[in-house]
Amino acid sequence: MIWYTEYLTFHTSKLREFIYITDKIEKIVRKSGIKEGFVFISAMHITAGVFVNDAESGLHKDIEIWLEKLAPVGNYFHHRTGENNGDAHLKNLLIGHQVWLPVTNGHLDLGPWQQVFYAEFDGQRNKRVIVKVMGE
Amino acid sequence: MIWYTEYLTFHTSKLREFIYITDKIEKIVRKSGIKEGFVFISAMHITAGVFVNDAESGLHKDIEIWLEKLAPVGNYFHHRTGENNGDAHLKNLLIGHQVWLPVTNGHLDLGPWQQVFYAEFDGQRNKRVIVKVMGE
């Protein structure tokens, strides 16, 4: 049984940004040497997410608008602590912060349009994502 | 360690539909032979979901109305590509596309009302779900 862990670090120039990471995950799976198993991808911050969807820029704009509609920037009780990122916490909860990708016959076993993205909701500083592979 | 993978294919007659799949998952777990472990169920499409909840038709109507309210059919940037299913992508993100079920002593270790459903948001064509079992 192989357990292999790496950490990705992101430092976005914008406050909110979606970053394509399927290629990074593929590389880590290859490095781990597993042929059967899973790779776990999880944001280590509570104001960022990880999601699987289409790599289409129009759709990403739609997702951004949708997240802002359902989890808007605003006045939150959380801000009494001096923070100003209450919306980023809710966006994290809405889109989720962890996904699993199955690995079969040495390849990520994804559907034709499934791509993985890191979703930054409070960027412009270092944020980490754990990528943990298990398998044989 | 056992790794066992099957793919389910759905072709719904309606555009949107929830399909009960607990029995199919149970059968796959039994076939895999594991007594301890997990089964991973993940839609391989970005316009479909998988969720766990009650098998009650009124509730399913509520869930459908709720998804439509929070991720409505509408005009999306994504449609500039010729697609018309922007809402289905958002519904996928809202309800999630993957769940894990624990297996203990040879049985799905679920609570009394937990049932698994495939959620189609853009059907009337073949869509796949990966079911991957790991355990001993």
Added chain:
Amino acid sequence: MIWYTEYLTFHTSKLREFIYITDKIEKIVRKSGIKEGFVFISAMHITAGVFVNDAESGLHKDIEIWLEKLAPVGNYFHHRTGENNGDAHLKNLLIGHQVWLPVTNGHLDLGPWQQVFYAEFDGQRNKRVIVKVMGE
């Protein structure tokens, strides 16, 4: 390979409540003896959730208000069965009912602010959570 399962039971005094459980999960991981692997935490009910976020009371108030806004108490088709907890089912779907925590070098491999919470949406009675550890 170690598989270790425990069940937590919650009986909240309020109908809705968030309960800090990181310490309970840590204890179970230690008891399991694994140094590398994962712990799976999943509500066994369809009117409760499990989530990872900040342990900040103002934010928890924000999350509660946000859940009520997006999945409000109301009249649901589900109530025709005699139930009155339709909103709790939707809150479960919104926040999710299962999370995985990675374990590396014998410790929960979490970011600095990541804490785990049980989210009760229809309490005042016994509800169970499965905690299943796998690893080596």
